[in-house]
Amino acid sequence: MIELAGLTKRYGEKVAVDDLTFTVRPGIVTGFLGPNGAGKSTTMRMILGLDHPTAGDVRIDGRHYHELTNPLTYIGALLDAKAVHGGRTARNHLLCLAQSNGIPARRVREVLETVGLTAVARKKAKGFSLGMSQRLGIAGALLGDPRILMFDEPVNGLDPEGIHWIRGLMKSLAAEGRTVFVSSHLMSEMALTADHLVVIGQGRLLADTSMADFVADNAHARVRIRTPDRERLLDALHEAGITAVEAGGGVLEVEGGDSERIGELAARHQVVLHELSVRQSSLEEAFMRLTAEAVEYHAHSAPPAGPWGADGDTTTSRTVAQAVARTTAEG
């Protein structure tokens, strides 16, 4: 368990982390989400005692990081994959970590096997791709067989097979009862992995919620209708107790996803339809709305999508929402 209480970090005038209080629990994957510069890495550095809080406190299973003997056996972390002595081989890098933490050398072979780096164990780390470096960093995190694992943007630089692998790894670590805390700036990534979400923006806590609740609150469907017989359709809908709202551009929208019922109603009243489609609000859009005011570095392009997305393609949104629904159902 990781417990943060009023955790705050200032760099001069800049408040990087602002009074964060939340608990990361065992047995689940907790996603730590926030736009670029939100304060995720700073928070993780404070958890590991690499940065000193300006105020507040953070404890690992009730203790401060510096109070832990052989800390790698309590908490394993991947923060910066490239922070490895490039002149060392993968094996030697892990052996050094093992020796300084009282971990038996045989664990080095085991974790190299787990992350799929056995074949390059005797190669120097400076020749590694970002994906290989990520795997080596993960091997280091797993070395002490810790109850708590923390990964900062672990899918960065990984190919699709690697991304699939890390998702499975995080879930299996949580299923073993470990605490898994993983940061990302992509809701779509978290939707496939996390059971719980902690969202921050400009250092402040914006949400601390289960993934299931976030989905229930945000992954709604609406039926979008265009018709030249607007008044007749509105009358028919009203008679059937269905509320339609004006969505601009001559489009009507009805809450829920029951397009069949609306289609049949229109047919019965001989109302011509030019469009009848189900729109899914994507979780990525919900995340963008939540953090919209806290985004530090904007691209000056299109404004964030409205509540039900821009008028364009919603296929991605739907895929994410479906993936979430599937993940949630699978438990």
Ligand SMILES: Nc1ncnc2c1ncn2[C@@H]1O[C@H](COP(=O)(O)OP(=O)(O)OP(=O)(O)O)[C@@H](O)[C@H]1O
């Ligand atoms: N050593 C430092 N000195 C001054 N400012 C810093 C320092 N480290 C971080 N910051 C600032 O604190 C804020 C939070 O940065 P941090 O790296 O924690 O965010 P992040 O959520 O991890 O972002 P990203 O997703 O881009 O990695 C940023 O505005 C950053 O510029």
